[in-house]
Amino acid sequence: MTDYKMHLLICGGTGCKASESDEIKNRLNQLIHDLGLEDEVQVVLTGCFGFCEKGPIVKVLPDNTFYVQVSPNDVVEIVEEHIVKGRPVKRLLYTDPTNDKQISDSKGMDFYKKQIRIALKNCGFINPENIDEYIARDGYQALGKCLSELTPEEVIKEVKDSGLRGRGGGGFPTGLKWEITKNVENDQKYVVCNADEGDPGAFMDRSILEGDPHSVLEAMAICGYCIGADKGLVYIRAEYPLAIQRLKIAIKQAEEYGLIGDDILGTGFNFHIELRYGAGAFVCGEETALIHSMEGLRGEPTFKPPFPSVSGYMGKPTNVNNVETFANIPVILNKGAEWFSKIGTEKSKGTKVFALAGKINNVGLIEVPMGTTLREVIYDIGGGIKDGKEFKAVQTGGPSGGCLTKEDLDIPIDYDNLLASGSMMGSGGMIVMDENDCMVSIAKFYLDFTLEESCGKCTPCRVGNKRLYELLDKITQGKGEEQDIEKLKDLSVVIKDTALCGLGQTSPNPVLSTINNFEHEYHAHVHDGKCPAGQCKSLLRYDIVEDLCTGCTLCFRNCPVGAISGERRAPHFIDQTLCIKCGVCYEKCKFNAITLT
Amino acid sequence: MPKIKLAENTVQLIKDICVEFENKESELINVLHQVQSKLGYLPAEVQEVIAKELKTSVAKVYGVVTFYSFFTMIPQGENPISICMGTACYVRGAEQVLNEFKRQLKVEVGESTEDGKFSINCLRCVGACGLAPVVTVGEKVYGRVAPTDVKKIIAEYHNR
Ligand SMILES: Cc1cc2nc3c(=O)[nH]c(=O)nc-3n(C[C@H](O)[C@H](O)[C@H](O)COP(=O)(O)O)c2cc1C
Ligand code: SF4
Numbered sequence: 001m002t003d004y005k006m007h008l009l010i011c012g013g014t015g016c017k018a019s020e021s022d023e024i025k026n027r028l029n030q031l032i033h034d035l036g037l038e039d040e041v042q043v044v045l046t047g048c049f050g051f052c053e054k055g056p057i058v059k060v061l062p063d064n065t066f067y068v069q070v071s072p073n074d075v076v077e078i079v080e081e082h083i084v085k086g087r088p089v090k091r092l093l094y095t096d097p098t099n100d101k102q103i104s105d106s107k108g109m110d111f112y113k114k115q116i117r118i119a120l121k122n123c124g125f126i127n128p129e130n131i132d133e134y135i136a137r138d139g140y141q142a143l144g145k146c147l148s149e150l151t152p153e154e155v156i157k158e159v160k161d162s163g164l165r166g167r168g169g170g171g172f173p174t175g176l177k178w179e180i181t182k183n184v185e186n187d188q189k190y191v192v193c194n195a196d197e198g199d200p201g202a203f204m205d206r207s208i209l210e211g212d213p214h215s216v217l218e219a220m221a222i223c224g225y226c227i228g229a230d231k232g233l234v235y236i237r238a239e240y241p242l243a244i245q246r247l248k249i250a251i252k253q254a255e256e257y258g259l260i261g262d263d264i265l266g267t268g269f270n271f272h273i274e275l276r277y278g279a280g281a282f283v284c285g286e287e288t289a290l291i292h293s294m295e296g297l298r299g300e301p302t303f304k305p306p307f308p309s310v311s312g313y314m315g316k317p318t319n320v321n322n323v324e325t326f327a328n329i330p331v332i333l334n335k336g337a338e339w340f341s342k343i344g345t346e347k348s349k350g351t352k353v354f355a356l357a358g359k360i361n362n363v364g365l366i367e368v369p370m371g372t373t374l375r376e377v378i379y380d381i382g383g384g385i386k387d388g389k390e391f392k393a394v395q396t397g398g399p400s401g402g403c404l405t406k407e408d409l410d411i412p413i414d415y416d417n418l419l420a421s422g423s424m425m426g427s428g429g430m431i432v433m434d435e436n437d438c439m440v441s442i443a444k445f446y447l448d449f450t451l452e453e454s455c456g457k458c459t460p461c462r463v464g465n466k467r468l469y470e471l472l473d474k475i476t477q478g479k480g481e482e483q484d485i486e487k488l489k490d491l492s493v494v495i496k497d498t499a500l501c502g503l504g505q506t507s508p509n510p511v512l513s514t515i516n517n518f519e520h521e522y523h524a525h526v527h528d529g530k531c532p533a534g535q536c537k538s539l540l541r542y543d544i545v546e547d548l549c550t551g552c553t554l555c556f557r558n559c560p561v562g563a564i565s566g567e568r569r570a571p572h573f574i575d576q577t578l579c580i581k582c583g584v585c586y587e588k589c590k591f592n593a594i595t596l597t
Numbered sequence: 598m599p600k601i602k603l604a605e606n607t608v609q610l611i612k613d614i615c616v617e618f619e620n621k622e623s624e625l626i627n628v629l630h631q632v633q634s635k636l637g638y639l640p641a642e643v644q645e646v647i648a649k650e651l652k653t654s655v656a657k658v659y660g661v662v663t664f665y666s667f668f669t670m671i672p673q674g675e676n677p678i679s680i681c682m683g684t685a686c687y688v689r690g691a692e693q694v695l696n697e698f699k700r701q702l703k704v705e706v707g708e709s710t711e712d713g714k715f716s717i718n719c720l721r722c723v724g725a726c727g728l729a730p731v732v733t734v735g736e737k738v739y740g741r742v743a744p745t746d747v748k749k750i751i752a753e754y755h756n757r
């Protein structure tokens with residue numbers, strides 16, 4: 001390998017790629033080539049750094065300078081000033097919003113200070129398309145150790161002792177699952193990695209696969225060694241082209257190095273990995289549905305038991321784990337169960353990756369120790385609510401989860417505490433909402449999603465959720481009746497109790513949880529015909545106050561549907577039958593002549 | 598929908614893809630992925646060829662195609678517009694953006710404009726939540742889109 005003096009790491013995560021990080025990379029390469037520096041400076045496209053809000057991000061090593069919101073036009077300055085003259089480009093540094101000081105090393109940023117990176121340890125540090133960089137950071141060391149020094153029982157014991165629980169939502173102890181699958185007698189078994197990531201608004205698993213694909217492959221091979229499987233399958237969504245491409249490259253490189261394939265490291269252990277593609281069905285994240293989908297069928301869930309550990313892919317014992325669960329394994333085996341189990345709370349060990357999004361200043365991917373409070377996540381790491389608005393709620397667990405409110409800000413986040421507060425850990429989506437978000441609409445949004453995603457196999461889910469949706473729709477239209485709220489509650493309970501799979505059993509959770517925490521908002525819609533958050537359009541009305549209107553015609557010219565009429569310099573009027581409540585006139589009027597009620 | 602007759606080389610292309618997957622019924626989803634990536638969509642006629650090649654029923658192929666939202670039976674517009682309706686985009690106003698696209702193009706979700714230039718679809722999280730609300734047109738990603746940007750975006754493609 002060439003001994004580079006400097007490395008430029010450019011974020012190649014989906015968010016930054018969407019803001020031209022590829023172009024930044026190309027221009028950097030070109031310029032470095034023009035200056036004849038290609039033997040001294042290496043340009044590397046990495047996975048997501050986490051701080052997506054400030055992307056595209058460029059990091060310079062060895063001095064750890066962290067440039068934010070870089071545009072292709074900044075490339076010349078970075079090269080001429082920083083690389084050639086050694087002077088960091090100040091205007092591209094991150095500014096701490098609390099004191100306006102510039103920070104050049106990410107370690108000093110509040111966003112990173114409270115994070116501990118285990119699953120994301122390599123994301124943003126290595127080139128995911130180069131296996132050597134993974135190996136240089138202890139990659140495949142755990143696999144080597146397992147194969148040459150430890151028995152499957154010893155490895156399983158280590159995983160059990162670590163206290164690791166499944167990160168795909170259920171929280172089942174990982175070591176125990178491996179042990180169960182190991183103990184089922186069969187000459188053919190499978191290891192499956194669940195990379196379906198169906199929660200809309202979550203991108204943890206994708207980021208791990210894009211940023212550090214080898215960690216998942218290594219863990220799958222270790223799992224195969226433990227349970228006695230020689231074949232691994234990654235079930236990944238076709239909508240994740242970058243992650244698929246990086247996985248393919250990683251598998252090929254690992255095969256070339258003899259780390260995957262036949263007779264791995266000369267130990268006689270064989271393990272092959274293949275990809276299987278999902279096709280956009282949320283329910284396929286459920287493990288039995290996922291297995292049917294891999295078999296080429298409609299991805300409909302089947303009743304458990306039998307669990308996949310006993311009868312899974314092609315009827316063979318199959319160990320299904322989530323991407324993030326796997327990503328923890330190599331680190332646990334390298335650093336030891338004891339080290340891992342010291343992080344976190346009593347019953348939830350280690351860390352959790354969250355995709356923090358919504359009305360928050362620092363949207364991004366974060367990894368925090370279990371037991372961190374919501375307040376720390378939202379205010380310290382997330383930098384608080386956007387535009388100085390007031391925090392209202394945060395949804396965890398996606399469409400299967402619930403919302404947490406101001407009262408929950410100080411509970412330590414772990415599997416059990418979130419359940420006790422009426423939500424759940426889920427796979428790690430964390431959507432922050434502010435005072436302008438209507439909770440009835442949010443519940444409706446999730447139900448709309450469930451409806452579209454229900455596989456239709458059982459009636460409570462197929463028909464019941466439709467009824468729930470219709471009731472919510474009626475309420476947001478201002479046509480709700482007194483008994484509708486009770487109906488929502490009763491029906492929710494019935495669906496939860498009778499649906500066949502996890503999708504239906506959890507689909508009413510957003511409804512129950514928003515009613516629980518924000519019943520007054522439901523009442524306001526039903527009794528007063530008002531949406532307190534001002535979101536439900538049918539309940540809004542824009543009017544022009546005659547006395548204040550100067551007749552400047554600005555609103556008239558901007559209304560997209562021609563709902564406003566009036567002579568120049570005379571009061572204008574809104575035709576309520578035409579108005580689509582877009583709010584443009586309200587924003588445009590310079591004389592505060594338009595009211596919103 | 599009127600029946601279309603597939604061109605000879607289209608049929609051959611589908612057959613070749615099936616052979617690539619050893620004409621195995623269990624590879625149906627992979628075959629569909631490949632065919633859709635080549636043809637853009639999976640109309641009934643195409644499904645018939647696939648069913649025949651994999652020695653399975655048309656009903657089964659149809660069942661799989663309609664189950665998965667990634668597969669589509671209608672052709673997309675020249676410039677497929679996708680509005681992200683993932684939660685992060687939704688709370689940052691994706692619905693208003695969607696409505697504005699529908700209004701300006703006078704089509705509903707899943708439809709194409711009469712001239713075939715545009716089609717509108719919804720997606721669930723494209724993984725760029727930091728840029729919410731997100732809209733993609735073909736491969737290009739637009740971030741932090743406001744309803745007032747919609748006109749500009751459409752205009753970019755109108756004169757091509
Ligand atoms: C409707 C539904 C959707 C699910 N989606 C996912 C998913 O996207 N990713 C995932 O890893 N697990 C998902 N699960 C959980 C899986 O069924 C399974 O428990 C998990 O993959 C096991 O891995 P773990 O023990 O490592 O968490 C889903 C479950 C249900 C009921
Ligand atoms: S609960 Fe819903 S998704 Fe699950 S099997 Fe029944 S219909 Fe299908």
Ligand code: SF4
Nearest residue numbers: 549550552553555589
């Ligand atoms: S913009 Fe305001 S002041 Fe001007 S015509 Fe409209 S309502 Fe009247």
Ligand code: SF4
Nearest residue numbers: 559579580582583585
């Ligand atoms: S809210 Fe929109 S549609 Fe209604 S009058 Fe104002 S500009 Fe026109």
Ligand code: FES
Nearest residue numbers: 011013015016048
């Ligand atoms: S995608 Fe670049 S920081 Fe997340």
Ligand code: FES
Nearest residue numbers: 681683686722723
């Ligand atoms: S929700 Fe739209 S990009 Fe994630």
